[in-house]
Amino acid sequence: MTKRKIVVAVTGASGAIYAKLLLDKLQTLQAQLAEVAVVMSDNAKQVWVFELDNKAYSSYPFKFYAKKDFMAPFASGSAKFDTMVIVPCSMGTLGRIASGISDDLITRAADVVLKERRKLILVARDTPLNLIHIRNMQTVTEAGGIICPAIPSYYSKPKTIEELAMTVVSRVIDLIGLEDESYRWDGI
Ligand SMILES: Cc1cc2nc3c(=O)[nH]c(=O)nc-3n(C[C@H](O)[C@H](O)[C@H](O)COP(=O)(O)O)c2cc1C
Numbered sequence: 001m002t003k004r005k006i007v008v009a010v011t012g013a014s015g016a017i018y019a020k021l022l023l024d025k026l027q028t029l030q031a032q033l034a035e036v037a038v039v040m041s042d043n044a045k046q047v048w049v050f051e052l053d054n055k056a057y058s059s060y061p062f063k064f065y066a067k068k069d070f071m072a073p074f075a076s077g078s079a080k081f082d083t084m085v086i087v088p089c090s091m092g093t094l095g096r097i098a099s100g101i102s103d104d105l106i107t108r109a110a111d112v113v114l115k116e117r118r119k120l121i122l123v124a125r126d127t128p129l130n131l132i133h134i135r136n137m138q139t140v141t142e143a144g145g146i147i148c149p150a151i152p153s154y155y156s157k158p159k160t161i162e163e164l165a166m167t168v169v170s171r172v173i174d175l176i177g178l179e180d181e182s183y184r185w186d187g188i
Pocket of ligand 1: 010011012013014015041042043044047050089090091092093125126127
């Protein structure tokens with residue numbers, strides 16, 4: 001099995017819990033991973049602290065890159081990171097990616113993933129959506145990206161906020177292509 005190289009980018013949309021749960025889950029799946037690189041926007045750090053009341057984003061055993069890092073390996077196609085997940089993905093970051101505005105490490109890395117025809121997963125979060133958001137989602141989809149909205153499901157009867165949020169993160173794990181034991185709807 002080829003071990004995976006994954007970039008996790010976190011932006012300042014609501015839903016820091018999705019980033020936390022994904023990073024937690026990736027820690028348990030390290031046997032399938034060669035490398036996990038993490039980059040956060042400044043707004044993401046603020047929203048994380050506001051929503052989760054901690055700064056645990058700095059405690060993961062993954063390499064963190066500054067948003068303005070110019071030399072990060074995954075901003076180049078030759079580093080062969082196979083997947084990038086932006087979780088949660090703000091409408092601002094979505095719009096910059098859709099417009100090709102690569103003005104920081106997150107948007108440059110996303111641009112590289114699309115040009116190399118690798119996997120870009122945007123866990124987009126806002127509500128309601130305006131026509132610009134919808135058109136940007138269409139543009140990114142046509143360019144090969146996957147819009148995976150941060151919309152939980154209820155058929156697993158989640159009892160806690162973590163269980164509810166995990167329904168989104170499980171979909172992301174599936175989309176990345178990692179093996180994991182998690183609840184799947186398989187009919188009654
Ligand atoms: C508490 C809080 C929640 C927010 N939630 C969202 C959201 O769900 N979706 C969104 O697109 N923007 C949201 N925003 C606004 C973004 O943080 C803002 O657009 C920011 O410029 C995004 O920057 P970034 O994409 O570089 O992280 C939120 C802001 C705050 C303070």
